[in-house]
Amino acid sequence: MDKKPEKLVPEVRFKGFTDDWEQHKLGDITIPIKTYPYTRKYETKNITKFKYIHYGDIHTGKAKKINEPSKLPSITKGNYSTLRNGDVVVADASEDYKGIADAAILLSTGAFSIIAGLHTIAFRPNRKLVFPMFIYYNLQTSRFKHYGYHVGTGLKVFGISSNLFFDYSAFHPSLIEQQEISKLIESLENLLSLQQRKLEILIKLKRSFLTKSMANSLDKNPELYFNSASVKWLKQKLSDLTIKEFKGNTKLNDTKPGKTEYLDAERLNGNVPLFIDKPINTLKSDILILWDGSKAGSVYYGFEGSLGSTLKAIRLNPKLVNSFFVYQQLKSKQDVIFNKYRTPNIPHVIKNFTKVYPIYFPSIAVQNKIARFLGNLDTLIEIQQKSIKDHKVIKKYLLQKLFI
Incomplete structure (x- = not known):
């Protein structure tokens, strides 16, 4: 047996256990x-x-x-x-x-x-x-x-x-203490598994709702309706629903610290925000599309700030469509955008994307209801994801503090 070090007990311990490890x-x-x-x-x-x-x-x-x-x-x-x-x-x-x-x-x-x-x-x-x-x-x-x-x-x-x-x-430590430590961490893992299953159910529910509540042609109505089964859907090119679209031109190297959030692919994918001295040109209701790079065609929503040069913003006409409704429709077709609306070699979204991409939509009232339901689902998914993240932090803490 190796020579015992000075520290023979963990930082956190169950009550009643005092023997050296x-x-x-x-x-x-x-x-x-x-x-x-x-x-x-x-x-x-x-x-x-x-x-x-x-x-x-x-x-x-x-x-x-x-x-x-x-x-x-x-x-x-x-x-x-x-x-x-x-x-x-x-x-x-x-x-x-x-x-x-x-x-x-x-x-x-x-x-x-x-x-x-x-x-x-x-x-x-x-x-x-x-x-x-x-x-x-x-x-x-x-x-x-x-x-x-x-x-x-x-x-x-x-x-x-x-x-x-x-x-x-x-x-x-003793076998009894080992079992107590193992039981605690295993209970936490079981809770994590339950939280993960809940998240998977919510994601499947959203995917199913998107599939059944969105029209893909004018010949066949969606399976799910909020009001009457006679709801009429229309089809327009994305550009016909747009009042403004522009490519970002902000370059981080040309900025100084300020109060406007800098929007680039890293930020939109979860990185910490950076604040710069440029004016706000993008609203939370704008749909953002990554225009260049390996993930070109990725769709984002809910950001306000100064737009980076690899992104494009699309501002929709609120009299015609609910922007969050359109975002959800685009997001549900992410693979279609990747496969059909990008250049083949160096990935770019095709120049005339908004002029050729079709959007199907019912009345504003129905759009609002669909958007509200999907927004509530997104909130539940975010809460579940945060819960999983928090439980993983707790597990990491226990693995660090309950062991030597």
Whole structure:
């Protein structure tokens, strides 16, 4: 056992636990399990009752806390050293250091024989010393990630050897305290999963509503109506509904600090705002389109400020259309814009986009109702996204403070 450091307790601890934590190398508290260099070519669509854990599935999250092994890829039958409940499998290769030794834990084997596949290190925790879930969460701490970054090798692909992995010195308290820590984090993860499912439902609801409430031709009315089934829809080119459109010309290098928000692709995609000394030329009711670059054709709404040179603003006639309604229609057709309304080589939105792109719309009263409903859905989605983000921050805090 390694020499104990001065700090033997975490910053945050459950009431009633006062004993020092112990320090062991992973190799002293776990038993290595044979892995197999199986790539995707070994997978089969046949029902074989044999499954494997591929390192790529660990990175994507398909294999994390595995309690539904039927979802793992099937492989052909064989005489393998199989995994048991509580075994941990880590990815020994990653495209970045943050993914080094990302872990999965097998909570149920079901009726399957399961093995660890390509680019993995597998081990069985010594349950007399460590609780499997505690080790699984320990491998998510910043201390372990820093160790992986320090000992990992490679340029385009980072890797960690099994010798260096098992050489990592981990701290652990009594089994009872390990279980309490694991229960708390697992409860938070379960709550996160619930929040994520709620978000997915809201996104599906919005997608379904957009599909069923918007007309795509004058020959067929939408499936959903707010008022009468005899609502008449019209079709116009986007330019016929526009009172002003202009390309941005503000360049950040030509500005000084000020009070007007600078609008560029980075800001519209969530980066922190920058304030400059230019006049406001874009209103929150304007539809913004990224005109140049790899994401040319991306549609945005709800920003006010000075428009950057890669963006174009479209100001609609409020007597004819609700701008948020039109934005939602454009946003729902984002893939169509990408595929049909951009230049083929260096991505640009085609010059006559507004003159050729069709917009379908009912009366202003119906547009307003559709826009209001979609706006409420967007608000619920934003609230849900913030809740997920907040819970992830809490989990990160617990992983930092509950462990040494």
